[in-house]
Amino acid sequence: MPPLSTPPHPLAALLRSSARRRDRTACRKLHAHLLKSGLHQRRPFPSALLDAYAKSGFLSDARCLFDESSHRDAVLYSALLSALSHSDRPSQALSLFRRMVYVDAVPPDGFIFASLVKTCSRIGFLRLGKQAHAQFLLSSFYTDDVVRSSLVDMYSKCCAVDDARKVFDTVPDKNHVCWTAMVSGYASNGRKSEALGLFWQMPRRDLFAWTALIAGFLQSGDSFDAVKLFVEMRRNQVEIDDSFVLSTVVGASSDLAALELGRQLHGLVLALGYKSSMILGNALVDMYAKCSDIRSARAVFEGLVMRDVISWTTMVVGEAQHGRADDALDLYDKMVLAGVKPNEVTFTGLIYACSHAGLVQKGRELFDSMEQDHGIRPSLQHYTCLLDLLSRSGHLTEAENVINSMPYVPDEASWGALLSACKKQGDTSMSVRMADRLLGLKPKDPSTYILLSNTYAAAGKWDSVASVRKLMAEMDVKKEPGYSWIDLGKESCLFRAGEVPYTMRHEIIRLLNELANEMNKRGYVPDTRSVMHDVEENEKEQQLFMHSERLAVAFGLLKSIPGTTIRVIKNLRICLDCHNVIKLISEITGREIVVRDANRFHHFEVGKCSCGDFW
DNA sequence: GTAGGGTTAG
Incomplete structure (x- = not known):
């Protein structure tokens, strides 16, 4: 006779289902009920409540529960560590881990190793991941296959695919998670043939595995093969019962600027009943914008049931790239009114919009407002947008002051933005000054070399033209040949x-x-x-x-x-x-x-x- | 009671 397991407490089951529905109100009601009945400190409720809040997306409530708790054991730590490792600031899990070990002297178990490794994977921290691996091998949990699967994922995400393979080979009975992690590792690191080889060796290929393979190809820049695989998946009659693979392949059609494909996928999204998915909606908005159909992008955006910061930002960037600065700025006002907080990407899009429409003053205001009103410190990329804004509209001296006083070391893009504007405005002496600085950086982008060579040629500095050519040869830089592509649905031509x-x-x-x-x-x-x-x-x-x-x-x-x-x-x-x-x-x-x-x-x-x- | 693989914006 197998041992009888204790049936879960009915309230614990209710909590779990509220968490699955992301129903915060239900969590609160159950929480209140537990408090009144005095059950809240009894097992399993401290960790079950914390987990329910975290899984329904209310990490701060989960954190409060943890901080107020008088008994912080491994299970409670594990629940919070897991939540943090999945959050948008996974590094918070590391400080909690330190507190666990050094303050509360709780030794890590298999659950905690898994969350720790997951955190390293999310932030790409290979050195710490290796340390965790070593500690795991020394611990009594060293045979835990869940931790091994997370190690496969961690090494893959940190670009150490061969190390991932070594761990993969130590797992005796590999389950789907382990196989999928390894396939994803090969695919996303551009090791196509190994990814495909392993994929076809899998005992069974479910939607997860197909999605991992397709997303991996897309990530390593092979959108065309990603789409081909999706077609093959459809031919294999794999049931699409979640929307992950659809957003991936919509992303591939954005990359390819393949409007007809994108339209067909939009049809499939509707047919499969994912009309109200926000993530898919965001992907479709971006797809239409990148496929040059900004009106359809806007129509999908207007039809979204829910809009998060990514929805708004995608639309702002889309309008900006289509030169519709007024629409981009108008969207920003609506976004703020709707109570959605802009982030650093939103400001990149907004300043870009101003820059391409010559709205210097508005752009300056937005740049200042970023830190003053929203507490976002401008990054080097934001400064580069500002340089572009100022120099394009002829404020060259101001731009030069910015590049010399900004709190970052200017890179190829920053000098490039300034130089192309100077050159366009015919300021030869400043152009040469900028070009000399840029040349000193040993640029990588072929278009930078074309810009440099043209600048020196325009100034009649033929010896500098020669040194640009020489450096190009040394760095093995080749000008990308130009091509244009047109897609008419039935036929396309390059x-x-x-x-x-x-x-x-x-x-x-x-x-x-x-x-x-x-x-x-x-x-x-x-x-x-x-x-x-x-x-x-x-x-x-x-x-x-x-x-x-x-x-x-x-x-x-x-x-x-x-x-x-x-x-x-x-x-x-x-x-x-x-x-x-x-x-x-x-x-x-x-x-x-x-x-x-x-x-x-x-x-x-x-x-x-x-x-x-x-x- | 707590864990591992696949989605969206510059």
Whole structure:
């Protein structure tokens, strides 16, 4: 006969179900009842109550219970440590752990080791994770497989995949959690073939395993294969009974700027009944914004039942990248009115919006308000946004004062922001000064080298141009080749500069020539400043004529349904001349054209661009 | 009574 286990107290069962529903009111009622009946200090209620508050998202209530408790044993510590390790400030678990060991002299058990390792995984603290591993092996719990699974996860998250594999191999009877942790580890660290190999060796592949694999591919930058795997998962008829995998694959379509795919996924989300999921809603808002369909993004946002700081921030950033600064600022006011606290990401989006619309004073105010009104210390990235804001609108001296007095060491991005603005405004001596500082940092980004080389060339400093080239060779920096991509749902096409697909060659060239005639009538003169190669003027014009974004727009005009918006994605920034040309094309053809470049979105309509030529 | 794997914003 197996030993009879004590049935759970009916109130404990009620607490657990309230926690699952995240029902804080129910927790409070039960808490009151326990207090009145004097049961609150009897086992299992101290830890069950704490756990219920924590799991329904009220960590401060859980913390209060812990602090007021007179008897803090391993179970109570374990409940709070677990809650903190899952919170948005997992490092708090470390100070609690120290208090447990040094103040209350409670020795860690298997539960506590698991939470400690989880904390190290969340904050990426490999050194401490290794110490915890060593202590665990010395303890009497060294055979605990739950802790081993958390160690597999911890090593993977700290990029030590081979160490994760060593732990994985020591587990005799691996369960799903352990397999999934290892598959996720390989996938998210870019070890694709090992991830797939292990995945297909799994005894059974459930939704968790598929999600881990797909999310891992996405994390390591392989959105295309992430989507392919999702299709394979559907073919394998895996039931989707939670929304994790959907938000992951919606994220992949944002990355790919694949609007048609995103629309289909939106349909699937509705069909599977996840209309009211906030996380999925947030992912969809971001997807539509990144796929250049800002109106649909806004429609999904307006339809959200619940909005958290991520929902608002996603929408603010979306409006900002589409050059709709007024809408971004208006959203911010509504967000504050709705009682949602902005965070550091919200301010990045807001200052970016001001910067791209030339709203200097408003941007300065927001930057100051960040710390004054919201207690958020500006990061280096915020300072870089401020530098961009000031320098773009011609406040170069003020910007130079900021970069020299800010409480951070400026990096490649900060000097780069300042330099590109100086150069655009033709301040040669300041440009050279900035360029010299930037060159000293041995930059990594190919576009920085192009910027440096152009700056020195414009100033006639040919010896500096030569040293830029030399450093590029030393650092093995190669300019990324430009390409543009258009997705019409039924067919999509990728264009590189100067290359036209054979089957469409005549039609595309003929259309571009017809458009050029019309443009010439309207006074268009090619702006060859964007052509870097040292060639004759008419050769430069010929190169511009075949820029990838133009080829993609021409393809879109020929192939898309008349009257629909043409959406083009470019991997680098759009060139000055193409910007002029596409404005004219939008006027001549009466079509709306949206280009997503490396930096932002350009909406071309009736001869104008949403960026106001200020990008 | 307490633990381990997979989702959203710059």
